[in-house]
Amino acid sequence: MYSFYKAVVVVFGPEYLRESTAADSERLLAINAERGFSGMLDSVDLFARIAEGHCPEVNFEINGHQYNKGYYLADGIYPEWSTLVKTIPNPQEEKRQMFS
Template sequence: MAGSHDDISFLQHSPVFARLAEGHCPEVNFEINGHDYNKGYYLPDGIYPQWSTLVNTIPNSQGEKRQRFAQMQESARKDVERALGVLQSRWGIVRNPALTWSTQKL
């Protein structure tokens, strides 16, 4: 569920986001409206920190272009959440990866 405690817990324990917090991110090159970008980005909901690699939906977006962007972003985020939900329901390792770790590693 979006905005849940598990989302924040995941962020705090994720090596990907730990590297982002340190200013390291995967290099991805793309161009939008004539502007070159070299960092990838993630589509979070509103509970995450304001980092340059986390692109939140535009709240109360005004204008057709911004409304369309917000709609498409929200749609993409929901698609990813659904896909992860399917993976979690089919393979427990995705849902509870620590279950495969040794007691010493935990």
């Protein structure tokens, strides 16, 4: 198994296991903006980089308020940070259920 994992890293590492670039961030921002999530970078797969304070600068506006950092969709196990947007626990109304 170890040899298999090592081979996967060698073969796929340069493309899929590398750090994000500015171009990657721009691509993700554009895709998510089309989906109605302006300023959202990605899911919390990049959590380690956020925890280290490495967050690409992103400028967007929602309801007349300017933001300069992107956000990530997360669930309840993550800390209460402004860059982590969590779902509504136990949503009761249809609109809230749809958001969740």
